[in-house]
Amino acid sequence: MLITGANRGIGFEFVKQYTDKGYRVIATCRNPNTAAELNAFAESHPGVTVERLDLVDLEGIDALAEKYAGQPIDVLVNNAALMRGPDKGQTFGTMDYEWFDQWFHTNARGPLKVTEAFWPNLVAADNGIVASLTTGQGRHGIPVLGFAYYKASKAAIDNLFLDVARKGKSDGVRVITVSPGRVATSGEAPSPRMVPIKDSIGGMIRVFDEFTLEQNGRAYRYNGTESIP
Numbered sequence: 131m132l133i134t135g136a137n138r139g140i141g142f143e144f145v146k147q148y149t150d151k152g153y154r155v156i157a158t159c160r161n162p163n164t165a166a167e168l169n170a171f172a173e174s175h176p177g178v179t180v181e182r183l184d185l186v187d188l189e190g191i192d193a194l195a196e197k198y199a200g201q202p203i204d205v206l207v208n209n210a211a212l213m214r215g216p217d218k219g220q221t222f223g224t225m226d227y228e229w230f231d232q233w234f235h236t237n238a239r240g241p242l243k244v245t246e247a248f249w250p251n252l253v254a255a256d257n258g259i260v261a262s263l264t265t266g267q268g269r270h271g272i273p274v275l276g277f278a279y280y281k282a283s284k285a286a287i288d289n290l291f292l293d294v295a296r297k298g299k300s301d302g303v304r305v306i307t308v309s310p311g312r313v314a315t316s317g318e319a320p321s322p323r324m325v326p327i328k329d330s331i332g333g334m335i336r337v338f339d340e341f342t343l344e345q346n347g348r349a350y351r352y353n354g355t356e357s358i359p
Contacts, residue, residue, distance in 0.1 A: 131154070133145055133157055133207045134209050135209040136158055136168060137160075137162075137168045138167070139313070140313060144209065144331055145168065147328075147335060158194070165180065191240075194247075195248050198251060202255035203258065204257070207261050208241035212280070214280070215277040215280055221278065229279060234282075238290060242287075257343075258303050259305070259306065260306075265309060288349060291347070295346035295347030296347065299343060304343050305346050306346075308349065310334060310352050311324075312325060313327050314327070331352075333354065
């Protein structure tokens with residue numbers, strides 16, 4: 131299986147839980163040289179391979195896919211994303227338009243390109259699945275100012291992967307968008323309203339396991355409830 135943004139937070143927890151389930155994991159991140167915790171985990175778990183993958187580097191994505199050409203990948207998790215806010219530069223009236231390409235190239239174009247590049251690997255797997263993390267609420271997510279590019283890029287994922295899902299039905303690849311819930315990451319202090327990271331990732335893995343080809347294009351939350359983008 132392959133996980134993007136695997137060096138910390140949600141991505142790293144996916145690595146740990148899938149490793150515990152016996153999977154061989156390709157754990158990717160933008161800067162492997164600085165991913166000390168992930169590298170240490172890989173050293174003690176022979177089934178984990180750390181690879182460089184930058185979502186804005188289209189040629190680099192193709193190069194990594196070529197490296198693994200012919201190898202089935204049964205699970206692809208598009209986790210890596212740019213998330214920040216509230217920002218003045220993401221607020222209407224003071225939008226920072228230099229950020230626009232950065233957000234959409236990372237959060238929308240990147241996962242789409244990764245999925246397309248590794249599509250032959252998913253097709254080669256038995257009942258493969260590609261899961262892309264989103265807000266789970268489409269254009270209704272985060273109803274406050276200062277998250278415009280984040281919300282819009284995640285809503286783009288919800289829509290772009292409807293087309294991927296249609297292709298998946300003909301190619302035998304399951305395609306899902308999923309919300310992890312509000313999980314404390316990057317040193318954020320947890321609160322009672324947040325989902326413990328182990329519960330979020332464990333729940334999403336169960337959703338992936340139970341998801342069928344006939345459900346392609348539908349969006350779910352980590353707890354198994356359907357989400358309407």
